[in-house]
Amino acid sequence: MPNLEEMQAVGQSCSEYTPIHWGPRASKPEPEAISCATCVHWQGEEDMCALDIYEEQLLNLDQT
Numbered sequence: 001m002p003n004l005e006e007m008q009a010v011g012q013s014c015s016e017y018t019p020i021h022w023g024p025r026a027s028k029p030e031p032e033a034i035s036c037a038t039c040v041h042w043q044g045e046e047d048m049c050a051l052d053i054y055e056e057q058l059l060n061l062d063q064t
């Protein structure tokens, strides 16, 4: 089960991150708001990332 800290760390390093609230009025997302939880690809805790790269991103984080 993903936790919020991991989702934030993954979102901030993920090249596929796309904010849900993308639009004309949206300014650059606050760094702390960047997380898988605010990514269009996130399908919820059950299905997680639609691109299926969450685990991969998480492993990449651990290498640093």
Ligand code: SF4
Pocket (backbone or CB within 6 Å): 010, 011, 014, 015, 016, 017, 018, 035, 036, 039, 040, 041, 042, 043, 048, 049, 050, 051, 052, 053, 054, 057
């Ligand atoms: S939900 Fe998927 S695409 Fe979006 S930031 Fe997380 S790992 Fe990246």
